[in-house]
Amino acid sequence: MNWEEMRQIQPTVMTMLEKSVEKNRLAHAYIFEGRRGAGKKQTALLLTQRLMCTAQDHEKPCGECRECKRIKHGNHPDVMTLEPDGTTIRKAQVESLQKEFTYRGMEPGLKVYIVNDADKMTASAANSLLKFLEEPESPTLALLLTENVHFMLDTIRSRAQKITFAPPSxxxxxxxxxxxxxxxxxxxxxxxxxxxxxxxxxxxxxxxxxxxxxxxxxxxxxxxxxxxxxxxxxxxxxxxxxxxxxxxxxxxxxxxxxxxxxxxxxxxxxxxxxxxxxxxxxxxxxxxxxxxxxxxxxxxxxxxxxxxxxxxxxxxxxxxxxxxxxxx
Ligand SMILES: [Zn+2]
Structure with missing residues (x-):
């Protein structure tokens, strides 16, 4: 799915993100909240592509350049995905991911965390992640995806901007x-x-x-x-x-x-x-x-x-x- 297609499915979300990107006013952390199939994961990847794409189209990511492709295939060195290991996302997972960023992060530039099922983060995992966001050595964006926003910790909810995805038709x-x-x-x-x-x-x-x-x-x-x-x-x-x-x-x-x-x-x-x-x-x-x-x-x-x-x-x-x- 490309940017245009996602805009047809989630016009409000995509317009909002577009404006924030254009005005350079992205938050450090977003909660993407919505039903399964609403396009949260896809939007997280598209937004990341848009921020890292090297083709100079300022409207949307090209999907074809090296950066776009690596993001799509999940092997971009500056983009990390976290998922529950079993039923929770533990502190050790966040830490090992941060360590990896530190190893790889030779170059300055944007780093992106995509956390699937972010409501499954334990309190200590969440704190560890927040701490990192607050003292980033280079600009960092966290995209926290969840189907159950009410299960997310208040500490995270108060520090991230919530974006609600419409159920897909x-x-x-x-x-x-x-x-x-x-x-x-x-x-x-x-x-x-x-x-x-x-x-x-x-x-x-x-x-x-x-x-x-x-x-x-x-x-x-x-x-x-x-x-x-x-x-x-x-x-x-x-x-x-x-x-x-x-x-x-x-x-x-x-x-x-x-x-x-x-x-x-x-x-x-x-x-x-x-x-x-x-x-x-x-x-x-x-x-x-x-x-x-x-x-x-x-x-x-x-x-x-x-x-x-x-x-x-x-x-x-x-x-x-x-x-x-x-x-x-
Ligand atoms: Zn591109």
């Missing part, structure tokens, strides 16, 4: 994928998923999603019509494809979308995540009451929460499938 997101010649069935799913995962841009994950989608269609068919097969499919196909927590979370999202489609059809709504499965989903809608559907959606959401607590993937999935299959 599905239509807009799907349109962007269609423009890139993505199959409409895949675009419908990508539009509902976060901007990136597994360290890659969604576009790099198209093949993976095609396969994931097939598995969700197969597994739901088995859960509701051929339950004797579902655990085998789980073992032999599902678990090998959704290999880690992040991927399994996407798998659960897809299961959630499938059930939401059934619910949408009960309400005669047509904006589906699985548009080519409409006939089949309509059949399912005839057999599932709204109460049962609501319960199933709850169970999937609950599985997503348990996943965050590091529950064993196989146990979690077996438990969920059996619950779904038993239904009401």
């Amino acid at each position: 599905l239509e807009r997101r799907a349109a962007i994928f269609l423009e890139q010649d993505i199959n409409p069935n895949i675009a419908a799913l990508l539009a509902r998923l976060p901007d990136e995962w597994g360290g890659g841009n969604v576009l790099e994950n198209v093949e993976w999603i095609v396969h994931a989608r097939g598995l969700v269609i197969q597994l739901t068919e088995e859960v509701y019509h051929r339950p004797q097969q579902m655990l085998l499919t789980l073992q032999e196909k599902w678990l090998p494809h959704f290999k880690d927590r992040e991927e399994l979370d996407i798998g659960l999202d897809l299961l959630l979308f499938w059930h939401r489609d059934v619910l949408a059809l009960k309400h005669r709504e047509n904006d589906l995540a699985f548009p080519d499965q409409k006939e089949k989903l309509e059949q399912e809608a005839l057999h599932m009451s709204e109460t049962v559907l609501a319960q199933r959606l709850q169970w999937i959401l609950q599985a997503k929460r348990r996943l965050r607590a590091n529950v064993n993937a196989q146990l979690l999935m077996e438990h969920l499938l059996l619950r779904l299959q038993e239904g009401s």
